[in-house]
Amino acid sequence: MNRYFIEVSYRGTRYSGFQVQENAHTVQAELQKAMELVFRKAFVLTGSSRTDAGVHALQNYFHFDEESDLQQKQVYNLNAVLPNDLAVKRLITMNTDAHSRFDAISREYRYHLYTRKDPFLYDRAYFFPYKIDVEAMQTAAGILQEYSDFTSFSKRNTQVKTFICALYESRWEQTTEGYCYYVKGNRFLRGMVRGLTATMLKVGRGRLDLKGFRSIIEGRDCTLAQFAVPAHGLFLEKVNYPEGYFAEI
Template identity: 50%
Template sequence: MARYFLEVKYDGTAFHGSQLQGDLPTVQLAINKSLSTLLRKEVISFGASRTDEGVHALCNYYHFDFEAPLHPAFLYKLNAILPPTLSVSRMFQTHDPEFNARFAAISRRYRYRIYSKKDPFLVNRALYFPYTINVAALQETAAIIKEYTDFETFSKRNTQTRTFKCTILQSYWEQHETELHYIVEANRFLRGMVRGLVGTQLQVARGRCDTAAFRQIIEGRDCTKADFSVAGHGLYLEDITYPKGQLTEVKDAK
């Protein structure tokens, strides 16, 4: 039995999140149906990172197992079956048949995009936020985030996680022409965590609270103190990294 990884990207506004939810259109359901159609037997995929409704992905991974050789034009055929809002960029075979897309990941990186001037071409692609923002305050809060490891404040309720510990590898804001982006990378993320981090930082940037209060919010471990209200469509799962040497790319025959 061989295990394959699919690197996928998708428009999150077309799905009710990434994880299976019965018959609702989700990324995982679309992948399962397309794989099962192409391979002519039921195939179940398993995702690396769960994304909420509206959240986009430039890079997410799903693994699946299959015992027979794949068609030499497998990627082409799979992309032809998948909906237009979801595509497979690359495919890999694992060296270890137990290598897991979710649990083997070393880090995940997200990007949140904000714009302040009305732009019809950014609708559902970034958050329209037409308010005065103190960018220096954002840089300060982003740096503060790296000092902490317990992020219970930024985890939505009804989560099944056993720990709220996360190691933040990167946390910063940067200007991209007319947009402001927040980039955060960690070994793991909690449910709703990035949107909570963004929304709460924006409260500081608008003068609703100061950096001392921001620290108190983190240390309070109370999710009712965080702001999760920013829209999902401004958020992108941008990259996932795995240990080197564990995946070998599989390409279509020319």
């Protein structure tokens, strides 16, 4: 039995999330349907990183098992039947014990804001034409790295066993369109990056001071944080694995 990783990218606008859900249009369901059409058999896919409804990904992975030897030309065949908002980037032969989720060592996200109306960004970034204190937001982003329990930034009805996360990088960056929040961590909770972004924007607008920001983190209560930023501004940019992980098998 061979194990394969399949790398994908997608525009999340039409999808109800990454993982298969009952009576919902998801990235995994769309990919499984295409694979069944191309390979004439059903596959069970395991995803590396879940994304919420409407969230985009420049890079994400699934793994699956298959007895036959698959070739890179199958990437072309899959893309030929997939919709325009979902693409297979590569197919990788792995060791049989490789796991796309458990072997990942970090994930990188960016949340994009634009400050001037732009018809080409309306569904890929959050229009936020307000004056903000970027220095205060930068301080708040740094404060996050002092903590590991992010219960306050996890949406309700999550099934995780722990709210502990390690943030390796957390910062605001200026872009040609406005600003973005960049964060890299070992794992993220449901709605976490949007919760961090929305709460820091409250700091930037002067409606929450840094002491209050710390209180929200330490309160471990999701009703204290803000989540009111749209999903379409968020991108999963990269899923990282140990050095040499994708060496040819």
